[in-house]
Structure formats: C-alpha cells, structure tokens
Amino acid sequence: xxxxxxxxxxxxxxxxxxxxxxxxxxxxxxxxxxxxxxxxxxxxxxxxxxxxxxxxxxxxxxxxxxxxxxxxxxxxxxxxxxxxxxxxxxxxxxxxxxxxxxxxxxxxxxxxxxxxxxxxxxxxxxxxxxxxxxxxxxxxxxxxxxxxxxxxxxxxxxxxxxxxxxxxxxxxxxxxxxxxxxxxxxxxxxxxxxxxxxxxxxxxxxxxxxxxxxxxxxxxxxxxxxxxxxxxxxx
Numbered sequence: 584x585x586x587x588x589x590x591x592x593x594x595x596x597x598x599x600x601x602x603x604x605x606x607x608x609x610x611x612x613x614x615x616x617x618x619x620x621x622x623x624x625x626x627x628x629x630x631x632x633x634x635x636x637x638x639x640x641x642x643x644x645x646x647x648x649x650x651x652x653x654x655x656x657x658x659x660x661x662x663x664x665x666x667x668x669x670x671x672x673x674x675x676x677x678x679x680x681x682x683x684x685x686x687x688x689x690x691x692x693x694x695x696x697x698x699x700x701x702x703x704x705x706x707x708x709x710x711x712x713x714x715x716x717x718x719x720x721x722x723x724x725x726x727x728x729x730x731x732x733x734x735x736x737x738x739x740x741x742x743x744x745x746x747x748x749x750x751x752x753x754x755x756x757x758x759x760x761x762x763x764x765x766x767x768x769x770x771x772x773x774x775x776x777x778x779x780x781x782x783x784x785x786x787x788x789x790x791x792x793x794x795x796x797x798x799x800x801x802x803x804x805x806x807x808x809x810x811x812x813x814x815x816x817x818x
Contacts, residue, residue: 613712617731620711621740624651628748629714631756638754646754648764654743657758658773660811662742664782667810668803670703673742674817678704678733679726705729707745739818746770750788751781765793779807 627649635645654662666673672680684700701709708728713721732741751761758770758781766777773781780793783804791800 613728614731614735616712617728617735620744621736625711625744625748626651628710628756629712630710630750633714634750634754647756648754648760649747649756650759650763651747651757652759652770654739654746657743657746657770658778659816660775660778661746661758661770661773661781662816663811663814664775664778664807665703665742665746665785667807667814668779668782669706669785673703674738676702676704678702678729702729703745704733704741707741707748708732710748710750711744737818742818749785751784753789755788775808775811776804779804779811782807 627647631647631649635647638645670680672683680700680702683702686700705725708731709715709721709725712728713724732744736744747757747759749758750756751758752764755761755764761781762768762770762773762777765781766773768777777793780796783796783800784791784793791797793800793804796804
C-alpha cells in the first residue's frame with residue numbers, strides 16, 4: 584500500500600505560506616521605515632549600537648556623540664567634499680555606480696588594497712538600516728534598501744541623512760558632532776580645508792585624524808580641497 588503524500592504536501596504549503604508572510608511583512612516594515620525617515624530625523628543607527636557594545640566589552644566608557652541638524656545647517660563645502668571623496672557621480676546615478684564597482688572589483692582581484700565602489704546612497708542604506716560586513720546577504724539587503732531610498736527620498740534627503748549618520752571619529756557620528764569634535768565649530772561654518780579633512784577620513788574614521796594627518800591623508804585632503812571648488816550642488 585502506497586504511503587500518503589498528504590502530510591508532506593501540507594508541510595510544504597505551510598512553509599510556503601510562512602515564507603510568503605515573512606516576505607510581505609518585511610517589505611511592509613522596511614518601506615514603512617524608509618517613508619518615516621523621509622521626514623523624521625534618524626535617532627540612532629545599528630553601527631552606533633554595535634560600537635557601544637564593543638566599547639562595553641573592552642571595558643571602556645560608552646560614548647556616542649550625535650547631533651542631528653538639517654542640511655541647511657551643514658556647509659555646502661562638506662556636501663561637496665564627500666561627493667568629491669566618496670561618490671563623484673552621486674547627483675547623476677540612481678543609487679549604483681557600476682563603473683566604480685567594476686574598477687574596485689578588478690583592483691581587488693589583482694590583490695591590491697581592498698576597496699569598495701559603494702555610492703553615498705549605498706552607504707546611507709547600510710548605515711541607517713543594516714550592519715557592517717562584506718557578506719553577500721548583507722550586500723543584497725543593501726541593494727534593496729538603496730533602491731528604496733532612491734525611489735522615495737530625494738538626493739538632498741539622502742545627503743542629509745548620510746551626513747547626519749556617518750561615523751566621523753571614535754564615538755562621533757554626523758557632521759555637527761564631528762565639526763564640534765575636530766574643529767570646535769558648527770558644521771555650518773566649515774571651511775573648504777576643514778570639510779576636506781572630514782571627508783578624507785571617512786574610509787577609516789577611527790584611525791585617521793583630519794587635524795594632524797599623515798602624508799597620505801594630507802595629500803588626499805589637498806586634492807579634495809581643490810575639487811570642492813569645481814563641484815556643483817544641484818539637488
């Protein structure tokens with residue numbers, strides 16, 4: 584007598600329904616947060632929590648300096664500096680710079696220093712919604728959230744969130760906190776040289792120092808300072 588396939592069929596149906604429900608709810612919740620952050624300041628990011636836990640585990644005092652300000656209170660010099668440093672085609676692409684990604688892949692394949700081709704939009708998606716890492720799963724989520732913010736947010740809003748959430752020192756997040764920490768002034772009053780200093784440390788903000796830079800950082804800082812004069816903001 585043949586065994587009944589009914590239990591197995593029911594199992595697959597239940598599993599499929601569960602996966603479908605998770606998929607639907609994930610999309611509803613993620614889109615909901617993207618729409619919320621289109622209008623509301625981002626209070627904290629996963630990276631802030633991760634850094635705080637790391638500090639606690641190392642027996643250090645947990646510090647987190649983060650002061651949200653509107654983009655109108657962030658110097659255009661800094662906005663131009665991060666475009667020049669991180670994503671020259673920010674105002675042109677739809678979230679991804681495939682040419683830069685290809686160049687980064689080729690350099691990494693040749694065994695050169697690992698670098699990424701992430702745009703400001705991708706970095707914003709990662710900073711606000713995800714965790715640090717290089718896994719394919721995380722990159723997949725990053726692409727998903729990048730598409731969402733490009734659809735629902737303006738370029739100006741992406742820049743505003745980016746400059747308010749990016750790590751710019753040990754326990755320092757966002758343009759205003761970084762400006763006060765490094766230069767003891769408001770982000771609104773950053774000079775070209777100071778803005779370039781903040782932009783140039785972004786690849787490794789816990790290692791590099793914009794005030795007393797080494798030769799490599801000093802050279803890049805000078806280059807970015809020059810580019811600021813040629814970069815236009817057209818949100």
